[in-house]
Amino acid sequence: xxxxxxxxxxxxxxxxxxxxxxxxxxxxxxxxxxxxxxxxxxxxxxxxxxxxxxxxxxxxxxxxxxxxxxxxxxxxxxxxxxxxxxxxxxxxxxxxxxxxxxxxxxxxxxxxxxxxxxxxxxxxxxxxxxxxxxxxxxxxxxxxxxxxxxxxxxxxxxxxxxxxxxxxxxxxxxxxxxxxxxxxxxxxxxxxxxxxxxxxxxxxxxx
Amino acid sequence: xxxxxxxxxxxxxxxxxxxxxxxxxxxxxxxxxxxxxxxxxxxxxxxxxxxxxxxxxxxxxxxxxxxxxxxxxxxxxxxxxxxxxxxxxxxxxxxxxxx
Numbered sequence: 012x013x014x015x016x017x018x019x020x021x022x023x024x025x026x027x028x029x030x031x032x033x034x035x036x037x038x039x040x041x042x043x044x045x046x047x048x049x050x051x052x053x054x055x056x057x058x059x060x061x062x063x064x065x066x067x068x069x070x071x072x073x074x075x076x077x078x079x080x081x082x083x084x085x086x087x088x089x090x091x092x093x094x095x096x097x098x099x100x101x102x103x104x105x106x107x108x109x110x111x112x113x114x115x116x117x118x119x120x121x122x123x124x125x126x127x128x129x130x131x132x133x134x135x136x137x138x139x140x141x142x143x144x145x146x147x148x149x150x151x152x153x154x155x156x157x158x159x160x161x162x163x164x165x166x167x168x169x170x171x172x173x174x175x176x177x178x179x180x181x182x183x184x185x186x187x188x189x190x191x192x193x194x195x196x197x198x199x200x201x202x203x204x205x206x207x208x209x210x211x212x213x214x215x216x217x218x
Numbered sequence: 219x220x221x222x223x224x225x226x227x228x229x230x231x232x233x234x235x236x237x238x239x240x241x242x243x244x245x246x247x248x249x250x251x252x253x254x255x256x257x258x259x260x261x262x263x264x265x266x267x268x269x270x271x272x273x274x275x276x277x278x279x280x281x282x283x284x285x286x287x288x289x290x291x292x293x294x295x296x297x298x299x300x301x302x303x304x305x306x307x308x309x310x311x312x313x314x315x316x317x
Contacts, residue, residue, distance in 0.1 A: 045289060046264035046304050050311065051257040 062099040064205050072200035078109040080203060081132035083196040103209035108195055110218045113140040116163055123163050135197030137170045139163055139190045166190055193218045229275040229317040230305050232268055251312050268313055275317050278302045
């Protein structure tokens, strides 16, 4: 295109305003092309890898050992701001907590209560369990004793860094009642099948 | 391009003035569509269509006739079909409006 014609199309006003395209200028330029448009992809769309994983919503978030699979959402990238799909990057990377099926207790809005693994994943935080069978035929859903509740309250307070809390040790048996502690990063439930489809570095931590 | 829309009933017009920010670039234009945040490369004919031809509401046939003033039309029906397809595409992108 001749220089002067190119100059005519450039913005010389410094105001960002482009010259109007009149019929005369089009005829003079001999433009015979029909309208054409090319849409630029957003940076996010271009940067997206093909390693996308969806949040499990069909109850298929347990592996064959019965562990609940919880993907740490701080280790991956949400797709388009959605909380239903995450990008594991390329090569695929993510941190997954495999939460064993146990009786867990934690602090809820209603105080210290038993929680399930799905809630632990959604909310994240510190939870407690004891090394005993999850279900016992004679008291599979008994309430905690007063002593047990006191122990848990003290443990929870200690983990929260509240001054003056009881000096309890974590471990097996003894005066702490044998409570064990697990920390779960807030995340989303994912299926074992979906995870197995990625080749990369998916870090699975057994809890 | 096939369509199940009665084209004679649709009037097309330019979007609001502040919807598109135009920037001249080489032989064409970069158009930033504010409502969607999308960016497009457009040729001069597109800008002419959006800003000049559609400054008044027109149906596809009238747009095609106006465009025939500046482009060579060998097949009027093919030309009209192409204009219709372009208007629908621009409508998807928010670069034109239908009334």
